[in-house]
Amino acid sequence: MPRYAMVIDERRCIGCMACIAACKAENEVPPGSFRTRVRETVEGKFPYLRMEIRSELCNHCDNPPCVYNCPTQASYKDEETGMVLLAKEKCVGCKACVAACPYDARYVNHEKGVVDKCTFCSHRVAKGETTACVTTCVGGSRVFGDLDDPKSLVSQLLALHPAETLLASAGTEPRVFYIRRSGKPK
Amino acid sequence: MALSRRQFLQISGATAAGWAMASVCPNWGLLRAAEQAGATARIVPTYCEMCFWKCGVLAKVIDGTVVKLEGNPVHPHCRGRLCGRGNGGIGLLYDPDRLKAPLIRTGERGDGKYREASWEEALAYVADKMQVIAAKYGPESLALFTHGSGTSHFYPLMRAFGTENVAMPSFAQCRGPRVAAYDLTTGIDIGSPERLDMPNSKVVVLLGSHLGENMHSSQVQDFTQAIDNGATIIVVDPRFSTAAGKADHWLPIRPGTDMALILAWIHLVLKNGWYDKDYVERYTTGFEDIRDSFDAYTPEWAAAETDLRPDVIRETGRIIARNAPAVALHPGRHVTWDGNDVQRERAIIILQALLGTWGRKGGIFLPSPAKLPPLPGGKAFPKPKRKPLNRGDFPFAGGEGVTNAVRASTLSGEPYPIKGWFVSGTNLLATLPNPEETRQAIRNLDLLVAVDVMPTDTVVHADVILPECTYLERHDAIAQLRGRELALAIRQPAVEPLYNTKPAWWIARSLANKLGLGDYFPWEHYAEKLEEDCLVWDVDFEELKQKGVIVFPGSAAPYITATNPPRFKTESGKLQLYSEELELEDFAPVPEYVQNPQPKNGEFRLIYGRSPVHTFSRTVNNPVLTELFAENEVWLNAGVAEEMGLKSGALVRLVNQDDVLSDPVRVKVTERIRTDCVYLVHGFGAKSKRLNRAFGRGVSDQDLITRYAVDPIAGTTGMRVNFVKIRKEA
Numbered sequence: 001m002p003r004y005a006m007v008i009d010e011r012r013c014i015g016c017m018a019c020i021a022a023c024k025a026e027n028e029v030p031p032g033s034f035r036t037r038v039r040e041t042v043e044g045k046f047p048y049l050r051m052e053i054r055s056e057l058c059n060h061c062d063n064p065p066c067v068y069n070c071p072t073q074a075s076y077k078d079e080e081t082g083m084v085l086l087a088k089e090k091c092v093g094c095k096a097c098v099a100a101c102p103y104d105a106r107y108v109n110h111e112k113g114v115v116d117k118c119t120f121c122s123h124r125v126a127k128g129e130t131t132a133c134v135t136t137c138v139g140g141s142r143v144f145g146d147l148d149d150p151k152s153l154v155s156q157l158l159a160l161h162p163a164e165t166l167l168a169s170a171g172t173e174p175r176v177f178y179i180r181r182s183g184k185p186k
Numbered sequence: 187m188a189l190s191r192r193q194f195l196q197i198s199g200a201t202a203a204g205w206a207m208a209s210v211c212p213n214w215g216l217l218r219a220a221e222q223a224g225a226t227a228r229i230v231p232t233y234c235e236m237c238f239w240k241c242g243v244l245a246k247v248i249d250g251t252v253v254k255l256e257g258n259p260v261h262p263h264c265r266g267r268l269c270g271r272g273n274g275g276i277g278l279l280y281d282p283d284r285l286k287a288p289l290i291r292t293g294e295r296g297d298g299k300y301r302e303a304s305w306e307e308a309l310a311y312v313a314d315k316m317q318v319i320a321a322k323y324g325p326e327s328l329a330l331f332t333h334g335s336g337t338s339h340f341y342p343l344m345r346a347f348g349t350e351n352v353a354m355p356s357f358a359q360c361r362g363p364r365v366a367a368y369d370l371t372t373g374i375d376i377g378s379p380e381r382l383d384m385p386n387s388k389v390v391v392l393l394g395s396h397l398g399e400n401m402h403s404s405q406v407q408d409f410t411q412a413i414d415n416g417a418t419i420i421v422v423d424p425r426f427s428t429a430a431g432k433a434d435h436w437l438p439i440r441p442g443t444d445m446a447l448i449l450a451w452i453h454l455v456l457k458n459g460w461y462d463k464d465y466v467e468r469y470t471t472g473f474e475d476i477r478d479s480f481d482a483y484t485p486e487w488a489a490a491e492t493d494l495r496p497d498v499i500r501e502t503g504r505i506i507a508r509n510a511p512a513v514a515l516h517p518g519r520h521v522t523w524d525g526n527d528v529q530r531e532r533a534i535i536i537l538q539a540l541l542g543t544w545g546r547k548g549g550i551f552l553p554s555p556a557k558l559p560p561l562p563g564g565k566a567f568p569k570p571k572r573k574p575l576n577r578g579d580f581p582f583a584g585g586e587g588v589t590n591a592v593r594a595s596t597l598s599g600e601p602y603p604i605k606g607w608f609v610s611g612t613n614l615l616a617t618l619p620n621p622e623e624t625r626q627a628i629r630n631l632d633l634l635v636a637v638d639v640m641p642t643d644t645v646v647h648a649d650v651i652l653p654e655c656t657y658l659e660r661h662d663a664i665a666q667l668r669g670r671e672l673a674l675a676i677r678q679p680a681v682e683p684l685y686n687t688k689p690a691w692w693i694a695r696s697l698a699n700k701l702g703l704g705d706y707f708p709w710e711h712y713a714e715k716l717e718e719d720c721l722v723w724d725v726d727f728e729e730l731k732q733k734g735v736i737v738f739p740g741s742a743a744p745y746i747t748a749t750n751p752p753r754f755k756t757e758s759g760k761l762q763l764y765s766e767e768l769e770l771e772d773f774a775p776v777p778e779y780v781q782n783p784q785p786k787n788g789e790f791r792l793i794y795g796r797s798p799v800h801t802f803s804r805t806v807n808n809p810v811l812t813e814l815f816a817e818n819e820v821w822l823n824a825g826v827a828e829e830m831g832l833k834s835g836a837l838v839r840l841v842n843q844d845d846v847l848s849d850p851v852r853v854k855v856t857e858r859i860r861t862d863c864v865y866l867v868h869g870f871g872a873k874s875k876r877l878n879r880a881f882g883r884g885v886s887d888q889d890l891i892t893r894y895a896v897d898p899i900a901g902t903t904g905m906r907v908n909f910v911k912i913r914k915e916a
Contacts, residue, residue, distance in 0.1 A: 012410040014398035015428050016798035017814045021273035024810070025254050031813060042426070046823065046857045047438045051431030135256060138267045138403050139410040184416060 002146040003082050004120055005175040006134070007154045007163065008055055011182065013141035015040055015053040019133035026121065026132035033107040035118040036133055052180075055142060057133070058105040058118035059166060059174030060084045066097035066106065074115075082175060083120045091115055102170050120144070147175075160184065225249070230680040231258055231734020233665055235334055235657035236271035236278065237801040238356070239263055239379070239402045240665045242735050243272065245658060245680035252276055252658055252680050257403070261735045262669045263379060264403040270799040270814060271401070277810030278639065278656050279684070283878050285641055285653035286685035295628060295647045298875055303650075305688065305696070312650050313700035315633040316347065319606045325349050326572045328606040328633075329592045335662035335677065336610035336637060336654070339694035344608065345567040346698060346706040350574035351604065353587030355617045362902035363521045366582045367531030370765050372544065373755030376517055377553060379669055383744070384408035384417070386548040388509035391420045393444055393534070395518050396427035401798040404669075418509070420502050422447060424793060425821065425865050426858035435502055440493040441791045441863050441906060442524055442782035448533040449779055450488035451503045453480040455540050460507035462542030469752055470539055472764025472775075479776040491781070493860075510541035512548025525895025525904035526780045528582065532765070533777040539761050545752040551744035552752060556672040558723050565705050572602055580901030581771045588901035589618055590894075596627040606633035610690065611654075613642040616803035616869060616886060619894035619903050637693060640807060641876035653687040655679075660689030661712040664719055664730070670742040674725060675735040676716065773899055782907070784862070789909040790822075791863040792842070794887040803869035806880040817884035819854035821865035822912070827855040830912065837915040840864070840885065842908050844892045850915050851885040864910060 015038050023029065023036050036057040043050045064084050067075045074090035075097050077083075091114040098106045098115060106117045121131035125144075129135070134144045145152035150159075154177075157163075161183035165174040227246045234241045234255075242261025246254040255275050259266035278284075288308035293299025303311070319327050325348030330340055333354055341352055357365065361378075368375050376382075379402065384390055390412050397409045413419060413432050421433040422444060430436040439447060455461050456477055466473050485499040492499075506513050517534050521527050543549025577583035578591030596604040607628070615621045628634055628647055636648035639656050654660075662677035683689065688696075691712035698707050709715045720727040730736050743750045756762050769775040785791050799814045800806060820840065822832065832838065834855040840848040849871060859865055870884030895904035 009414070011413055011432070014401075014406055014410060014432075014798070016269055016398060016401050016406070018268060018270045018273055018798075020814060021270040021799070021810055022256075022268070024813075025273055025276060042431070042856070042858060044857065046426075046825070046860070047436065049426050049431075049436070049857055051426065051428070053428065053431065135266065136268050136273060138269050138401070138406050139398075140267075140407060140414075141410070182414075182416065 001080060001148075003148045004060070004125065005145065005147045005154050005177065006057070006120070007143045007157045007177045007179060009141045009143070009157065009161070009179040010052060010054050011179065012139040013038070013053045013055060014139040016138050018136045018138050019055055019142060022132040022136040023118075027119070029116070030109055030111060033109070033116070035116070054178065055133070056103065056166070057176065058084060059103055059172060059176045060120060062173035062175060063171055065100040065102065065172060069096045069100035071096060078122070081122065081125070083122055085119055085122060086115065086117060088112070088114045102167050102172065227253070230678065231732070232658065232677050232680060233261070233675045233734070234268070234272050234275060236275050236805065237402070238334060240667065240675065241268060241272055241403050242675055243268065243275070244734070247680050250681055252279055258734050260733065260737065261675060262404065262667055262671065262673055262737065265407060267403055267407065269401045269403050271801060271805060271811060272403070274799065274805070274808050274810035275658060277808040278805070279658050281640070281807060281809060283641065283807055283876060284639060284685065284687070285645070285651060286687065287653060288686070289651040291649045295634070296625075298646050300651065305686070308650050308652060309696050309700055312633070312635050313697055315649070316606060316701065319632055320348065323603050323605050324572060326351060326570050326574070327603050328608065329353065329576070329596070329604050330608045330610065331355070331589060331592070331612055331614055332610040333612040335657070336690040338663040339690040340608060340610050340637070342706055343694045343698055343703070346703040347701060348568050348570055350570055351576045351587070351592055353576045353589040353592045355589050355612055355614070357584050357586035358588045358590055358902045359522055359617055359619075359905070360520050362584060362586070362900050363527030363897060364517050364519070364531045365584045366528045366900035367535055369584070370582060370762065370767055371532055371535045371756075372761050374553065376550065377668060379405055380516065380519070381551050381553065381669070382408065382514040382516060383548050383551045384412040384514045385415065386512060387412050387417050387514040388512040388548055389418045389420065389506055390514045390516070391422070391506060392429055392516050393422045393448070393518055394523070395516050396423065396429050396795050398428040399798050400519065400796050412514070418505055420505070424860045424863050425795075427795070435498070437494050437498060437502065438860055440491070440784070440860070441793055442784065443492045445526065445530045445533060445777070445779055446483070446488040446491035447494065447499065448530065448537060449480055449483035449777065450485050450499050451506065452533065452537050452540065453483040454485065454500065454503040455507050455537065456480055458507070460510070461540040462510065465542035466540060469754070470761040470763050471758045472762055475764040476536070476776045483779065507541065511543045511546035513541055513543050514549065515541070515543065522902045523904050523906045524782050525897050525907070527897050527902055527904055528899040529774065529777040536763055536777070539763060544761065545746035547745050551670060552746070552750070553668055554670065554672045554741045555743050556738055556741035558666065558672070561719055561722055564708065575601055578901045580899065582899050583901045589614070590896065590903055591901055593618060593623060593627045596630055597623065605631060606635070607631055608635045609644060609648070610637040613644045613803045615643040616888050619888070619891045619905050621888055622892070637690060640804070641874050642803060643872060643874045646874045646876060652693050653685070654690050654693065655683035655687040659683040659687070661691060661716060664716055670744050671737050671739070672741040673735055673737040674723070674730060676730050678731060768899070785909045788911055789843070790912070791906065792840070792866070792887065792890055792908045792910050793863050793906055794866045794868045797867045800867065800869055803872065806869055806872055806883065807877040809879065812879050818867040818870040819852045819884070821854045821856055821859045823859050823861045824855050824857050826861050827853065832912070832914070839913045839915060840890055840910040841913055842890045842892060842910045846890055846892050847913070848885045848890055849882070864912070
């Protein structure tokens, strides 16, 4: 059974936002809402500056507060894939999950009256494709795959480079991993 | 406006009113419903024109609607990965503000009053005016400004009509200095994509090139691969660009002094004997004539010019030399900076040559030697009676023509009057420096025809507007891609043209027929010509249509070997370090330093660049892309902002040295820029009210570029020579 995860190599992220455009087209994300975003932070004083560019999305946590806080069990952790998904027919739009998510990964689709979020493009993955954002990622920063497959690119990257998760101290056990520096000897 | 999806789908295409408010990507519902009903998507391969990199696109079409665009994995320019703009092509296709029918002007030029016309009437009007101009002034008095795939249709039309006065801003407002410099030095262009072997480079040097923000898919892929490989990245930019954020060495150079840095690097390479002696001996000429020319350009001298530390200049020079030839020294793309641009590009090429990078792994790879059989020429064009004026008096202007020379002749009537402009796919008012000159030139015209998809500022000055369908709705010429390998790519419609729009080939051919020039377009439908071209090239047209791109395997010969020497197309057959051609025309045969003026107290040099989700002014109304980047801001150094009492988001106006005042623009207070310059993303501040999203959004850098420094060698316009003050808005 696959254990899907995403690795985001920040060194390769160029902040081009192709991932956002592809995600929105693929997933009918309403205007003003986003399932993924690109965060750019700059530290320091001119000319001693350091920049971090990082794309963010649902972390598909193994310990997902959104799922625990959903009163209708609309939010669930898919047993087969490990994806955190949403059964929209069960969602009443109460926003408990929106409040519970420490990553601001969810939004309300006001037209439909339900919450929505990144699905790791489960509909594409089910067909053997990869996610829309990974498919288009120009920098090759985003990689999707199976943690249980040692040959997968995600496994290889995590074996080679040190990786972090966002808000690790929150205990959410994210399945999105960030590479900030190379593990390769220079 | 609240619409149910069902209602929305019913009205989309019929009326645009709901579009601006409703979702711009309405297609997923359609896709899902259709897929659930068992419909399968049709995939149509074509190539993109959201910019001019020509990436391969796979358009997913359900029920006559394009629902998704993805990169074509076998296309060498994108390798399956489209940028934000490429993904946003749907936003162009379904932009409710598109031109929808031929329009004939009823008011004054620029006031936006038009009436709809039939194609018959609009084309007859244009043909009639063209013939009147030809009868009164001669056919040479008609000029074509063009950018992109329309060129292959309107260029033959103009030549058949009897004028060679064609000009593309891609030369004089962009790559021109580079083209001229390579032509003079190697005889071979660096190409587009630039043939930089970044995935194999140990060092990548960017001089003002903000790769990443300047988004060209395969090039950015190569750049991030270089980063991943651990290449040393050196970025020279007065602004802490995204690329600078990836750099090991960011050199925040004083704007307008890049030449000093390059000369100092050459100085170091020569002085320390770091040049590739064998390479220089074998493949170059003029070394003895140039070797002493750089003596004065010491790092200490350059430090004073560039505001960089001499030890940084030395250290980066050493890194570059030590890693040669695996050094990708990027010559830049938009290189019309200060009017001494051909010489600066020459200096870069000389450095590339001294380090032996041309034709070497990790440097600049060689073009594919593969050749296609030539296409039959067709009917010969008439020879114009008067010499073309589209290269001005510039001895090394390129074949793409000099837009500003044509504009100057339109203004002066010298050497002969230009009375008609045919403008295809370029927004001249946002492209040429000093837009007021462009407006004045337009006043001198008897005919201004615009062919475009969107009602840009220039389009709404036209007498006749001919609405072209988007690249997703038309055929265009087969793209000949010359990267490592030779490849061919097809542009074919994913869907039928929306509204009453037509492909450029149809417009050109129909006009030709009206003008009695139909012989030059000897086919009914452009697809016939593509098929004939494929027959000549011995390429399976059906396969090309199906795959979108055909790569010729084994057609790459990227590096110099004993049997694969570099074939420089110069008189000497070698790379010409010393340029006798320049000398003959009284230009410096070896690049020299020319000091540029610097801003006075309270002034800032206006520099400009790109957002990764926009292409010039072409995309500023795109509903998908404006959501990602809606308007530009003026970048201002944080320390300066504090002194001025300005915070991020404050509204200011910029006033330039000629007292041109900008519209209000928000300040972005940032540590990411020097204190002596301000930065704008180019292309914003649209004045066309027909662009509902773009109108009044941000400011136009072009309006503030009233001064420009024309490079006497190639006629290109240096545009980073304007100074602005910041005026607070009450």
